[in-house]
Amino acid sequence: MKFALHFGNTSFPDAAGAMRLARLAEAAGFDSLFAVDHVVLPEHYDSPYPYSANGRLPGNITAAMPDPLVWLAFAAAATTRLRLMTAVIILPLRNPLVLAKQVATLDAMSGGRLDLGIGVGWLREEFDALGIPFAARGRRTDEYIAAMRALWRGEPASFAGEFVRFEGVRCTPAPPRGAVPVIVGGHSEAAARRAGRLGDGFFPSIGAQVDTLPLLAVARRAAAEAGRDPAAIELLMGCPGALPGSGQDPLVAVEERRRQGVGRVVLPLGAFLPDLEDSLPRFGEQVIRRFGAA
Known part of the structure; x- marks a missing residue:
């Protein structure tokens, strides 16, 4: 069983905090560190946020939210083993050629430690601000995945689709593993089916207001x-019973996730604040090492 920490870039948006968190997570035995994404946040929006009961983004939208790839680059520079993941980058908001270049570069410079967590997005007003149609975001996402994989193969790449078209281009450096794993995030059956058809993994996002466990079977x-x-298909999932202060036996909770086929347990960083120097090593000793994670 592997363990990941979520919401790193919103909890520690500065360079020193990113590097401190990454070092502590790696030393405690966590497998990976996640960073969330929005290009812009509108002052006013009607789109319901699907990961809270009131349909509104938590916290203050004026708080810093660094670009996930830039933030993960700082985490990568501070560590040698820790995996890095966008959770999730809103794929249809990006030019897939530019993103393929950025992702492959970070993967190469980190020694093949990047996972590209992707989602289709929920905030229509953000799409409007970038001039990208909200209605076609699912088809755009599927096509962008295929286009990026074509670019990552390390040879003159060509692609002809509804949204993307190029012929005989090279995108270097190539990812050390030949491609960057694509982890599909989301709380819907459409996301689960996309993960099964196209993804290297599936992450039903933390906080969804529906039961996401059946989506693993989908x-x-x-x-x-x-x-x-x-x-x-790697399955990633939250595990509330494993969190400090949950009142449950974390070993029992994690073992239940393992029986359900989950390979990576994802935990919100906020549960370990404020004293990371104490809470992360303790969780590593009491839980992570009991499951044999490095």
């Missing part, structure tokens, strides 16, 4: 229907 079934090995 992702596996979609993989089988697409002729892929369902067991090859």
